[in-house]
Amino acid sequence: MNLTKHCTRAWVAILSALMLAFVGLTVPGHAHAQSLGEQVRITTSDDLEGHSILINDDSTAFRTRLFGIDSGEIRLSYCVEPYVEIFLDGQSTFESWDKFPGNNNFKHDKATREKINWIVANSYPTVDTATLAAAIGVSPSALSVRSAIAQTQAAIWTLAEPHFKYGGFYRPADQGGRPNLPTAEEYAAERALYDYLLGPANEGRPESTNHSVKVTFDTTAATVNKERGVVGPYTVVSNTDAFTISSENAHFVTEQGEAIDAATLKNGSTFYLKITEKKGNVKVRATAHADSINGAIIVTHKGGKHGQTVIVTHSKKISDSADMTAEWEGIDGTLKTVANGGDARLPHTGGEIIDKVKYNGLFIGREYTVKGWLMERGENGEAIETGIKSEVKFTPESSDGTVDVKFTVPEGYEGKTLVVFEEAYNAEGELVAEHKDINDKSQTVTISRNIFGSAEGNAGLIIGAVVLGGAVLVGAGLAAQQAQAAPLKAEFTAPAVEASPAAVTPAPAATKGVAKEPAQVMPPTQAAQLANTGVGSVALALLIAVIAVVIGGLLVARGRRS
Known part of the structure; x- marks a missing residue:
């Protein structure tokens, strides 16, 4: 295998020094926010090595690997220039894409830069191998970490270098005893991830070298709507869409007071806060999250010569927070009430009180x-x-x-003065208004007294009156009957009258068998005396009886009304 002195050879020459200087990737350092131009240190480890690959249809093999970027915490990167030596002991700094010192497609073609940036954000180690295997349709055993590193690096070099051609995994003639060679299953899938990363799924990713994040609240238009019980609007302003809004006591709502989920708020989203009837305030915090220099390049220099440029696969998360407090005055809700029309009465047996409560200042809905x-x-x-x-x-x-609030008053309160008290509570059980005045006439209801006593006493009085009236009627009737049946006894002496011849009337002939007594004539003065002997008493008795019956009837009616 031909190992060229480029991105794949530098680690061999200075392996001893690297082993002394290496900072373990599993040990987190003291993280701090990076900024462009900040100096960092490039590190390496055998644990980050991928399978060797063939290039340009010949036996030339390149080893592939990830390089560590130590800037207080370790992050990982891929090479952008396959034929340039990397300076592990040189000066290395974070830079934006326009500072790229090389002369390949990454420098001249924006689409190339964005496609490479998409690869480092969507392949290993940003995405784990199991997720990638599912995305490309292979078994997890066919995509090991070494296989993923090799294919990802090959895809980046294919985009960046016009003369680079990927030939698959290296296959040594003598594989006996060689460690970490691809398995038969990995050889069979040696192009699956490579093709996916260069396929239609790769739509590119713009430069994302943000090294700061900001979030604020725009409160300039916020006012309190006392009818709806909301305050707002508030707008979230940030240079990233990744943020969260939280509060211990705030309720996020629309302008109409309908609840909304704070998790749905995005950059530029507008929201309102639900307020209470009493004076109060709520505190809200927005925390924005962003990747610091994600996709940034690391440029290396040594002795005035630029070395290999690497691109960061993922970056440290940074955040920024903003706090705001919404305050409002109380609504001063009031209750004004009238019971049964005001200063009303109920019978001594009780009844219903309707308290008409007039409220003011409560929230709609x-x-x-x-x-x-x-x-x-x-x-x-x-x-x-x-x-x-x-x-x-x-x-x-x-x-x-x-x-309307209705009360039922039972018996037992006759002669009492009752007054209605009220309190109004919101859905949270908080008192928002009240009306309590023991001397308020509009809230006062008087229970009448029973002037005839108890029902039993009234019944006895009624029965007594009826009996008395009946007795009087009976007595009057008897008196009238006796007055008609008693014989009249007139004792008087008639004065002598001299008969005049002209005045003498001859007596009629006697009727046979009938003896006749001489007719007697009563003097007028005696007749007048006879007329006063019983008739006046009967009339008086009848009058008394009628009065008694009328009184009894009134008592009966009174008893029924009571």
């Missing part, structure tokens, strides 16, 4: 709960619990409106 209870106003104006409670949930369609 949010659920609230009004909780109310009845307090008894004591003799000294103190508020005494009754245990009578009610509540209702509602969702305002406007910031101002009304809602």
